[in-house]
Amino acid sequence: MNGNAAGEGSQGQRYNPAEIEPRWQAVWDADASLYAAEGHETGKPKYYCLEMLPYPSGQLHMGHVRNYSIGDALARYMWMRGYNVLHPMGWDAFGLPAENAALKNQTPPKEWTLKNIAAMKTQMRRMGLSYDWANEVTTCLPEYYRWNQWFFLKMFEKGLAFRKKSKVNWCPECATVLANEQVIGGCCWRHEDTIVEQRDLTQWFFRITQYGDELLAGLDKLEGWPEKVRTMQRNWIGRSEGTLVDFAVEAAVGDAAKITVFTTRVDTIFGATSVQLAPEHPVSKAFALEDDALRVQIEGLLAEQQKAKETDALGAIEKHGVNTGRFAVNPFNGERVPIWVANYILADYGTGAIMSVPAHDERDFEFAQKYGLEVRRVIVPASGTNAEGSELPYTAEEEAVLTGSGEWNGLGCVAAQAKMAAFAKEKGFGTATVTYRLKDWGVSRQRYWGTPIPMVYCDNCSPDEPLPVPESELPILLPENVDITQTNGSPLGRVAEFVNVTCPKCGGKARRETDTMDTFVDSSWYFYRYTDAKNSDAPFDSDKANYWFPIDQYIGGVEHAILHLIYSRFWTKVMRDLGLIKNDEPAERLFTQGMVIKDGSKMSKSKGNVVSPDDMIARYGADATRMYALFAAPPDRDLEWLEEGVGGISKFLSRVHRLVMKFGAAGTAVAETQDKAESAAGQALLRKLHQTIAKITQDFDGRWHFNTSISSIMILVNEIAAHEAAMDAGEVSDGAIREVFRGLTLLLAPFAPFLAAELWQVMGGEGVVFRTAWPEANAELARENEIEIPVQVNGKLANVVKVPAESDEAAVKAAALADEKVATRLEGKNIVKVIVVPGKLVNFVVR
RNA sequence: GCCCGGAUGGUGAAAUCGGCAGACACAGCGGACUUAAAAUCCGCAGACCUUUACCGGUCGUGGGGGUUCAAGUCCCCCUCCGGGCACCA
Structure with a gap:
C-alpha cells in the first residue's frame, strides 16, 4: 500500500485482527502451561470458574459465545488478581442428535461426535478462550462413562438405583422414554410437534425423592444463586404438608376396604361431602370390576385425563365425574359420603384420592355446583374480621375458625390442623405427612448412544432380581458398529455379543441390560472429573475435589434451572454420603445469562436468524466479537445482536x-x-x-x-x-x-x-x-480537584457551579448564591430552606 | 389463576445509596481530509414551544395516584411484554 505517508498511520501498522489473532493463538496453543490449574500446594487462593459444557453439535452458537466470553473475562481477571484458577471445558457428548445424524449421513455416532468436538474446539481456540485443556472431559468416552457405571453400582448398593414398572412418557419420534422434564407442553422437547404417549415399562430410577427435603432446605443457603432459579426448584420439589385420613369403604369388596385421602386442610373435614378418586385408583379399579357400566364410564374419564395430559391442557380440563353409588365413612364424624371418580384427580400425586370440601376449595366448589353436591360451611372468619371475604368458597386459613365441627368448634384453622392430625394418629385412622411433587428420576433410555447400564439378568440364579456387574468388569463398553436404523426397541438388544453374557453369580447364561442412561447422568458430575480428569482408578481423587470444590462461579443458561441443576445437587449429596467429597452443594454461586436475540426473537435455525460466530470472527476478529457480547447489554439480560455494534x-x-x-x-x-x-x-x-x-x-x-x-x-x-x-x-x-x-x-x-x-x-x-x-x-x-454541583430552585435545575472538591457546605452554598443565574431565579423570593448535599447538589426552597 | 423478570431517545443502553435523566455506543445529520469513495478525524443530536440568531421556556423514564425540598429509583393501583408453574388436593 502507498500514498499514506503522513505520520504514524501507515497501512502496515493498522489494527488487523486477522493477522494478530492467529499469531497469538499459535503462541497460546503451544503453551499448555499458560492456562493450567496449579496443584493445592500453591500458596494462592483457589478459584473454580465454570461454564456449562456444550453439546457437541459441531457449531458454536452465539449463546455459547456469550456464555464463554463472560466466563473467560472472569477467569482472566481472577488470575490477574493472583488466584489459582481452574477453568476447564468439556463435551456433553452422548445423546440423540448423534444417532439422528448417523441415520442421515451414514456416519457412526462416535465418529460424528468426535469430529464435531474437534471442530468446536478449533472455534474455541479461535475465540481465545482460556481453557485448561489438560483436564478436558468427553462424556462419551469409556474413560468417563465407566464412572457413570461405577456410580450406578454404588447407587444400586445403597438402594438408590432401583427398578419399577411405571407409566412413562414415550416419544414416538425418538422411540424412547422421556423424563417429565423433557415433556414440554405435552410434546417432546426435541420434537415440538410430536405428542408424547403414555406407556407401561419397567425402568431404572434414581431415588432422588430420598433427598427431597435436603434439596429443598439447601436452597435457602444458596444465596449466590438467582432467586428465580431457587423458586423454580422449590416449585419443582413441591413440598406440601398435610394429613392422610382413612375413609372406610362401606360394603368393601376385596382390597378395596378403605380409601386414604391426602389433604392439606384436615380442619375442613366436617365439610367433606364426597370422596373423589382418580380413575386409576385401585378402589376405582375394584369397583369397575364389579360393574360393567361403571367401568366404561371410568375408562372414559381416564381417557379424558390422559388426553388432557398429552396436550398439556390438564389445568383447563372440564371437570367430569361419576358417582359410583357406593359410600365411604368419614372417621371424624362417622358420616356416610358418596364415592365419586373424577377426571381431575391425579393418580400420581398424594394418594390419588381426596375428600371433597366444596365450601372451602375452589375446585371442589366448581365440581359440587356442577353435580349438585352438598356445600356445607365449616369455616368462618374469626370474630372482628369483616365478613365479605367469607363468601363461598371460603379458602382462608388465617384469621379463620372452625364451626359445625363438633368438639373442634372455635379453633383456629392452623391450630386445628395439627390437633386433628394428632387425633387421627391416636385413633389409628390417619397421620400427618409430607407429600412431594418431585418424582424419582427415571434414567432408562431405549437408545444406543449412551452409557450402558451395568446390570445383568439371570433366569437361573436370580429370576426376580437384576444382578450388578462386578466393579472389576467395568467399563461395560458400548459396542461400535451397531445398527441403529431400526426404530423400535433398544438398539443394544440386537447385538448378540453385547446381550449374551456369563452370569456373575452362577456362571450360567445371562442377559445384559440393554437400556442406556439418561444423558443428564453425564452432566450431573462432570465438573468433579475436571479436577482429576485423567484418573483411571477412581472418578476423581477426593483431595483434589475437596481442594477445588465448591465451584466458585457457575455460568450458564437459565434453561437448566431445574433439570441439570437439581440432578447435580442430588448427585453431590449422594457423593458426599459415599464419602467422596465434603461439600453439600456443587456451586457456591450461579449466574444465568440472558438469551441472544436477533430481530426480536431467539436465534434459531427455524427462524433463520442465526448469526455465525465464525463469520463475526472473520469480519471483525474474536476480540471484537467477544467484547460486543459483553458490551451490548448487561449479562443477565437478553442481548440483541446487531452487527453494526460489532463494527463499532x-x-x-x-x-x-x-x-x-x-x-x-x-x-x-x-x-x-x-x-x-x-x-x-x-x-x-x-x-x-x-x-x-x-x-x-x-x-x-x-x-x-x-x-x-x-x-x-x-x-x-x-x-x-x-x-x-x-x-x-x-x-x-x-x-x-x-x-x-x-x-x-x-x-x-x-x-x-x-x-x-x-x-x-x-x-x-x-x-x-x-x-x-x-x-x-x-x-x-x-480524585477530582473541582467538581460540578447542580443548583436547583424548588427542585428545578437553575445552573451548575464549579467548586473545589473538598468544599464544605457553607462554601458550596456561597458559590451557589454567587452564581448569576441562580441569583436571577432567587430574586424577589423568600428562601424558606436550603438543602446542601456535599458533593451532590444544592436546592433552594423558595416561596 | 399464581410466582419471577421487564417497559427509559430512531436503536442497544447508563444513572450502583432518593440528588443534573439519556453516560458509552449504534444508526443518522453536518463538516475536515480526498479528483471521488472508503477509512480516519472534528462537531450536532429526547420531544415540543419561542427566536433571523443568540438567549430562553415547557414537557419528558408504560399509565394513574401518593410520599419527599427532590422520584426512572420508594409506596398504592392499573396496562402491556417475556419467562416459569398450574385442577398438586
Missing part, C-alpha cells in the same frame, strides 16, 4: 491500537509517576485511568455489568485521544504516558485478550499480560 467495537479497538502504537512503545517497565510537577494533561490522564481501574474492579467484584466496564474503558480512550496534542507536544511526562498505556492494556486483557497480548509485547511488557497483577486504583490520583 472493532473501530474502538483500532483506536486503542493506533494510540498504543504511537505512544505506548516507550515501554511499560516503570509504572510509578507521582511526579508533583506533572502537567495538567498528565494529571487528567492519570485521574481518568485510576477512576477507570476503580470502576472496572468494582464491576468484577460486584454486579458484573461488563457493558459499563467496557464503556468506561472507552471513556478512558476518549480522554487519551483528547490529550493527543498535548502528548505530541511533550507536555505529558514519559512516566505518566507509560502508566496510562500500561494500565489501559491490563484493563483490556479480560475482554480483548489478543489485542492486550499484542500491545503488551509492543510496549515491551514483562512476562505474560494475563499473569501480570491487576492494577490498583490510587484514590489520590483519581
Whole structure:
C-alpha cells in the first residue's frame, strides 16, 4: 500500500485482527502451561470458574459465545488478581442428535461426535478462550462413562438405583422414554410437534425423592444463586404438608376396604361431602370390576385425563365425574359420603384420592355446583374480621375458625390442623405427612448412544432380581458398529455379543441390560472429573475435589434451572454420603445469562436468524466479537445482536491500537509517576485511568455489568485521544504516558485478550499480560480537584457551579448564591430552606 | 389463576445509596481530509414551544395516584411484554 505517508498511520501498522489473532493463538496453543490449574500446594487462593459444557453439535452458537466470553473475562481477571484458577471445558457428548445424524449421513455416532468436538474446539481456540485443556472431559468416552457405571453400582448398593414398572412418557419420534422434564407442553422437547404417549415399562430410577427435603432446605443457603432459579426448584420439589385420613369403604369388596385421602386442610373435614378418586385408583379399579357400566364410564374419564395430559391442557380440563353409588365413612364424624371418580384427580400425586370440601376449595366448589353436591360451611372468619371475604368458597386459613365441627368448634384453622392430625394418629385412622411433587428420576433410555447400564439378568440364579456387574468388569463398553436404523426397541438388544453374557453369580447364561442412561447422568458430575480428569482408578481423587470444590462461579443458561441443576445437587449429596467429597452443594454461586436475540426473537435455525460466530470472527476478529457480547447489554439480560455494534467495537479497538502504537512503545517497565510537577494533561490522564481501574474492579467484584466496564474503558480512550496534542507536544511526562498505556492494556486483557497480548509485547511488557497483577486504583490520583454541583430552585435545575472538591457546605452554598443565574431565579423570593448535599447538589426552597 | 423478570431517545443502553435523566455506543445529520469513495478525524443530536440568531421556556423514564425540598429509583393501583408453574388436593 502507498500514498499514506503522513505520520504514524501507515497501512502496515493498522489494527488487523486477522493477522494478530492467529499469531497469538499459535503462541497460546503451544503453551499448555499458560492456562493450567496449579496443584493445592500453591500458596494462592483457589478459584473454580465454570461454564456449562456444550453439546457437541459441531457449531458454536452465539449463546455459547456469550456464555464463554463472560466466563473467560472472569477467569482472566481472577488470575490477574493472583488466584489459582481452574477453568476447564468439556463435551456433553452422548445423546440423540448423534444417532439422528448417523441415520442421515451414514456416519457412526462416535465418529460424528468426535469430529464435531474437534471442530468446536478449533472455534474455541479461535475465540481465545482460556481453557485448561489438560483436564478436558468427553462424556462419551469409556474413560468417563465407566464412572457413570461405577456410580450406578454404588447407587444400586445403597438402594438408590432401583427398578419399577411405571407409566412413562414415550416419544414416538425418538422411540424412547422421556423424563417429565423433557415433556414440554405435552410434546417432546426435541420434537415440538410430536405428542408424547403414555406407556407401561419397567425402568431404572434414581431415588432422588430420598433427598427431597435436603434439596429443598439447601436452597435457602444458596444465596449466590438467582432467586428465580431457587423458586423454580422449590416449585419443582413441591413440598406440601398435610394429613392422610382413612375413609372406610362401606360394603368393601376385596382390597378395596378403605380409601386414604391426602389433604392439606384436615380442619375442613366436617365439610367433606364426597370422596373423589382418580380413575386409576385401585378402589376405582375394584369397583369397575364389579360393574360393567361403571367401568366404561371410568375408562372414559381416564381417557379424558390422559388426553388432557398429552396436550398439556390438564389445568383447563372440564371437570367430569361419576358417582359410583357406593359410600365411604368419614372417621371424624362417622358420616356416610358418596364415592365419586373424577377426571381431575391425579393418580400420581398424594394418594390419588381426596375428600371433597366444596365450601372451602375452589375446585371442589366448581365440581359440587356442577353435580349438585352438598356445600356445607365449616369455616368462618374469626370474630372482628369483616365478613365479605367469607363468601363461598371460603379458602382462608388465617384469621379463620372452625364451626359445625363438633368438639373442634372455635379453633383456629392452623391450630386445628395439627390437633386433628394428632387425633387421627391416636385413633389409628390417619397421620400427618409430607407429600412431594418431585418424582424419582427415571434414567432408562431405549437408545444406543449412551452409557450402558451395568446390570445383568439371570433366569437361573436370580429370576426376580437384576444382578450388578462386578466393579472389576467395568467399563461395560458400548459396542461400535451397531445398527441403529431400526426404530423400535433398544438398539443394544440386537447385538448378540453385547446381550449374551456369563452370569456373575452362577456362571450360567445371562442377559445384559440393554437400556442406556439418561444423558443428564453425564452432566450431573462432570465438573468433579475436571479436577482429576485423567484418573483411571477412581472418578476423581477426593483431595483434589475437596481442594477445588465448591465451584466458585457457575455460568450458564437459565434453561437448566431445574433439570441439570437439581440432578447435580442430588448427585453431590449422594457423593458426599459415599464419602467422596465434603461439600453439600456443587456451586457456591450461579449466574444465568440472558438469551441472544436477533430481530426480536431467539436465534434459531427455524427462524433463520442465526448469526455465525465464525463469520463475526472473520469480519471483525474474536476480540471484537467477544467484547460486543459483553458490551451490548448487561449479562443477565437478553442481548440483541446487531452487527453494526460489532463494527463499532472493532473501530474502538483500532483506536486503542493506533494510540498504543504511537505512544505506548516507550515501554511499560516503570509504572510509578507521582511526579508533583506533572502537567495538567498528565494529571487528567492519570485521574481518568485510576477512576477507570476503580470502576472496572468494582464491576468484577460486584454486579458484573461488563457493558459499563467496557464503556468506561472507552471513556478512558476518549480522554487519551483528547490529550493527543498535548502528548505530541511533550507536555505529558514519559512516566505518566507509560502508566496510562500500561494500565489501559491490563484493563483490556479480560475482554480483548489478543489485542492486550499484542500491545503488551509492543510496549515491551514483562512476562505474560494475563499473569501480570491487576492494577490498583490510587484514590489520590483519581480524585477530582473541582467538581460540578447542580443548583436547583424548588427542585428545578437553575445552573451548575464549579467548586473545589473538598468544599464544605457553607462554601458550596456561597458559590451557589454567587452564581448569576441562580441569583436571577432567587430574586424577589423568600428562601424558606436550603438543602446542601456535599458533593451532590444544592436546592433552594423558595416561596 | 399464581410466582419471577421487564417497559427509559430512531436503536442497544447508563444513572450502583432518593440528588443534573439519556453516560458509552449504534444508526443518522453536518463538516475536515480526498479528483471521488472508503477509512480516519472534528462537531450536532429526547420531544415540543419561542427566536433571523443568540438567549430562553415547557414537557419528558408504560399509565394513574401518593410520599419527599427532590422520584426512572420508594409506596398504592392499573396496562402491556417475556419467562416459569398450574385442577398438586
